[in-house]
Amino acid sequence: MATVQISEAEKLYVVHGVRDDLRVDGRGCEDYRHTEIETDVVSNTDGSAKVTLGHTNVLVGIKAEIGKPKPMLPDEGYLEFFVDCSANATPEFEGRGGEGLGIELSNTLYKVFSNKQSVDLKSLCISPGEHCWVLYVDVLLLQCDGNLFDAISVAIKAALFNTKIPKVRIAEEEDGGKEIELSDDPYDCVRVNVENVPCIVTLCKIGHRHVVDATLQEKACSVASLLISVTHKGLVTCVRKLGGGSLDPESIFEMTETGKRVGKALHAPLMELLQKEESLGSKRQKVGFLG
Amino acid sequence: MAVDMRLPAILKQISLSGSKGAAASLVVPGDVITTDTGFMRGHGTYLDEEKLTASVAGEVERVNKLICVRPLKTRYNGEVGDVVVGRIAEVQQKRWKVETSSRLDSVLLLSSVNLPGGELRRRSAEDELSMRDYLQEGDLISAEVQAVFSDGALSLHTRSLKYGKLGQGVLVQVSPSLVKRQKTHFHNLPCGASIILGNNGYIWLHPTPMQQDEEAGGYYTSTEPVALSDREVISRLRNCILALAAHKVMLFDTSVLYCYESSLSHQIKDILKPEVTEEVVLQTRHRLADQEG
Amino acid sequence: MAGLELLSDQGYRLDGRKSTELRKIQARMGVFDQADGSAYLEQGRTIALAVVYGPHDVRGSRAKIQHDRAVINCQYSMATFSTAERKRRPHGDRKSTEMSLHLKETFEAAILTHLYPRSQIDIYVKILQSDGGNYSACVNAATLAVIDAGIPMRDYVCACTVGFVDDTPLADMNHAEESGGGTNLALALLPRGGQIALLQMDARLHQDHLDTLMEAAMTACKGVSKVLDEVVRQHLQETVILTGE
Numbered sequence: 001m002a003t004v005q006i007s008e009a010e011k012l013y014v015v016h017g018v019r020d021d022l023r024v025d026g027r028g029c030e031d032y033r034h035t036e037i038e039t040d041v042v043s044n045t046d047g048s049a050k051v052t053l054g055h056t057n058v059l060v061g062i063k064a065e066i067g068k069p070k071p072m073l074p075d076e077g078y079l080e081f082f083v084d085c086s087a088n089a090t091p092e093f094e095g096r097g098g099e100g101l102g103i104e105l106s107n108t109l110y111k112v113f114s115n116k117q118s119v120d121l122k123s124l125c126i127s128p129g130e131h132c133w134v135l136y137v138d139v140l141l142l143q144c145d146g147n148l149f150d151a152i153s154v155a156i157k158a159a160l161f162n163t164k165i166p167k168v169r170i171a172e173e174e175d176g177g178k179e180i181e182l183s184d185d186p187y188d189c190v191r192v193n194v195e196n197v198p199c200i201v202t203l204c205k206i207g208h209r210h211v212v213d214a215t216l217q218e219k220a221c222s223v224a225s226l227l228i229s230v231t232h233k234g235l236v237t238c239v240r241k242l243g244g245g246s247l248d249p250e251s252i253f254e255m256t257e258t259g260k261r262v263g264k265a266l267h268a269p270l271m272e273l274l275q276k277e278e279s280l281g282s283k284r285q286k287v288g289f290l291g
Numbered sequence: 292m293a294v295d296m297r298l299p300a301i302l303k304q305i306s307l308s309g310s311k312g313a314a315a316s317l318v319v320p321g322d323v324i325t326t327d328t329g330f331m332r333g334h335g336t337y338l339d340e341e342k343l344t345a346s347v348a349g350e351v352e353r354v355n356k357l358i359c360v361r362p363l364k365t366r367y368n369g370e371v372g373d374v375v376v377g378r379i380a381e382v383q384q385k386r387w388k389v390e391t392s393s394r395l396d397s398v399l400l401l402s403s404v405n406l407p408g409g410e411l412r413r414r415s416a417e418d419e420l421s422m423r424d425y426l427q428e429g430d431l432i433s434a435e436v437q438a439v440f441s442d443g444a445l446s447l448h449t450r451s452l453k454y455g456k457l458g459q460g461v462l463v464q465v466s467p468s469l470v471k472r473q474k475t476h477f478h479n480l481p482c483g484a485s486i487i488l489g490n491n492g493y494i495w496l497h498p499t500p501m502q503q504d505e506e507a508g509g510y511y512t513s514t515e516p517v518a519l520s521d522r523e524v525i526s527r528l529r530n531c532i533l534a535l536a537a538h539k540v541m542l543f544d545t546s547v548l549y550c551y552e553s554s555l556s557h558q559i560k561d562i563l564k565p566e567v568t569e570e571v572v573l574q575t576r577h578r579l580a581d582q583e584g
Numbered sequence: 585m586a587g588l589e590l591l592s593d594q595g596y597r598l599d600g601r602k603s604t605e606l607r608k609i610q611a612r613m614g615v616f617d618q619a620d621g622s623a624y625l626e627q628g629r630t631i632a633l634a635v636v637y638g639p640h641d642v643r644g645s646r647a648k649i650q651h652d653r654a655v656i657n658c659q660y661s662m663a664t665f666s667t668a669e670r671k672r673r674p675h676g677d678r679k680s681t682e683m684s685l686h687l688k689e690t691f692e693a694a695i696l697t698h699l700y701p702r703s704q705i706d707i708y709v710k711i712l713q714s715d716g717g718n719y720s721a722c723v724n725a726a727t728l729a730v731i732d733a734g735i736p737m738r739d740y741v742c743a744c745t746v747g748f749v750d751d752t753p754l755a756d757m758n759h760a761e762e763s764g765g766g767t768n769l770a771l772a773l774l775p776r777g778g779q780i781a782l783l784q785m786d787a788r789l790h791q792d793h794l795d796t797l798m799e800a801a802m803t804a805c806k807g808v809s810k811v812l813d814e815v816v817r818q819h820l821q822e823t824v825i826l827t828g829e
Contacts, residue, residue: 005429008430009430013461055617063670094657095659138664140664270296273296320736320737365733365735394639
């Protein structure tokens with residue numbers, strides 16, 4: 001993970017600030033930084049989204065490809081995750097430097113998103129046991145300033161919302177074989193139901209309290225954090241402790257409660273935003289990177 | 292809790308009218324500044340077959356016969372006498388390596404610091420062994436540039452009571468070119484906090500100290516919690532500085548203070564929202580212009 | 585040229601351009617705050633993002649330190665979703681290692697490295713969307729990022745690929761034209777002095793045509809340099825107005 005150095009006195013200042021519910025940038029313990037979301041930013045994908053959370057900047061591209069279902073789950077499609085910690089984000093990631101973090105992130109994402117509760121995997125099935133849609137979710141880190149998980153989860157939800165999978169028709173051939181025909185019409189497509197897709201909330205334990213959306217500086221002051229993925233109904237789908245330190249059960253309980261509350265509240269504004277963007281359609285001028 | 296999600300806004304086009312005067316002295320790499328051989332070649336230029344050519348994009352500056360091009364944004368180019376804020380990167384034999392956003396790490400020699408007690412004496416072997424007790428990796432210091440080595444690395448010193456280790460407070464990093472050179476870079480702002488505007492773009496915000504404790508020699512740091520009211524001022528100042536930097540307003544005590552005052556009608560955390568930033572910075576610009584005009 | 589008519593009888597190409605016409609280039613400098621310099625560049629449907637860190641102390645092995653100049657370190661990578669077919673790895677394969685090397689050579693020719701002894705300059709380029717001419721988009725984006733970082737250069741470096749179809753050079757080829765086979769020449773040029781920073785040609789070409797092709801490539805690069813120049817000057821003016829000096 002990209003890290004920053006911080007002196008003991010600065011650490012003390014941050015910890016005391018969290019205790020007083022006034023963080024260095026003026027936020028309270030449960031406030032998120034200013035977030036900007038835009039979908040459909042890369043045209044070579046079936047769905048994409050760019051999320052800026054403070055100085056953290058991630059780009060998610062989703063490609064749908066036809067693959068073979070897993071033998072155990074013949075009537076379901078699946079999702080594949082890949083996180084590219086590119087050197088663009090920080091020189092530490094150059095060469096193989098970002099690989100460890102990339103694997104950690106993608107494994108967690110796999111646990112959080114690739115299950116029946118989060119995404120309707122059955123809808124990705126084309127013909128049971130033979131063909132299904134595989135959604136390749138590729139995350140690209142462009143800038144890191146803490147709280148990668150939350151930013152990525154929001155970006156994935158937005159990109160899934162944006163994903164348009166072409167409709168397919170299965171044509172029986174004379175010799176009994178099947179052939180898959182993709183629809184040529186770009187408007188003739190299937191959307192992914194994102195209603196139950198969870199958002200991740202990472203809570204950082206700083207001193208005796210915990211904060212959401214920690215910056216890198218705040219993360220340097222914390223010993224451990226807890227990751228919780230929550231659906232819009234407040235259902236917790238995954239809990240994980242991250243970081244080297246230890247947490248006592250009491251505080252894990254408190255953090256889960258906060259996480260549930262915060263996570264639940266994330267969905268409404270996100271969906272509202274995505275729907276608003278969709279309704280604006282082509283009337284809205286694309287911002288992308290050109291600004 | 293608060294979440295502020297939105298679609299990105301399109302940046303406003305800045306009108307380029309009425310700037311013809313400025314445009315004349317702007318050059319890009321490869322532009323020939325003059326073919327007259329009577330000039331001296333300064334930073335940001337090179338000689339291409341007797342022609343003085345720009346190597347960076349920026350403004351041409353002429354001082355008598357010397358021609359320089361100052362790039363808009365660059366790493367910190369230290370000059371002797373500059374006030375800098377830096378972070379200790381490494382403790383080595385008889386010296387500390389200090390990160391100052393310069394192009395090479397700066398050096399703070401053991402012989403260029405005031406040791407606790409304030410007495411001036413030869414540095415002994417014990418001092419060398421206890422270097423980490425004074426300053427360790429990650430610590431922040433304020434210092435002055437003492438010399439510039441031939442490879443461009445800076446040598447720092449803290450031989451004055453105003454320099455030394457920094458205690459509790461907040462560091463803000465901006466581009467070095469946004470910090471205005473002034474007589475003093477240490478200010479006790481009337482809003483209740485102190486600021487060190489490092490020439491290297493590192494800005495240190497801290498609560499105004501009650502009295503100077505001379506005996507400590509700058510190595511003692513208070514672990515007392517900072518009062519909430521001081522924190523609010525510091526956080527507001529921090530966000531104001533970031534707002535000004537985002538809109539590329541030069542930073543000095545007056546601009547920071549004006550921005551602070553303009554921001555008072557907003558909550559601290561809202562200052563970094565684009566529309567509030569814009570409003571606050573615009574007010575600051577107007578006040579600065581009024582003062583000048 | 586099997587099947588595909590890359591150049592129609594009327595002299596138009598697949599995407600309706602004339603043979604010497606460049607794709608539309610749009611760019612912005614200073615997209616990210618954390619890096620020393622950054623730039624975003626669209627060349628048709630090819631999108632590149634470049635960031636520059638440095639000059640700073642040499643990281644890693646001390647053996648890399650050059651006592652008389654700066655070390656230039658480049659990494660070229662492609663987003664896994666950038667191509668029509670998903671890529672498995674963003675970097676580390678032969679092609680991107682080769683590209684990294686080419687970029688390094690190109691910028692060593694342009695940056696005044698002797699001004700920064702014992703330091704290192706990192707240039708990282710990422711292709712977000714690939715539609716032919718990846719190398720040239722990278723070079724052009726990296727040039728803007730280096731200028732944004734305030735690192736001294738002799739001149740802009742502008743790159744363009746040129747193809748050769750039916751005895752006519754085609755400037756700034758897109759993916760369809762590149763994959764049509766045939767000759768493909770990539771050129772990186774320091775436009776003012778006409779110095780060539782990189783020249784690479786795949787496939788064979790009759791020696792008689794080389795001059796025409798080079799000429800066309802130089803013209804195309806100069807065209808690119810005009811666009812980049814506008815972007816830089818625009819950025820320069822905006823910033824100067826904002827700082828109010």
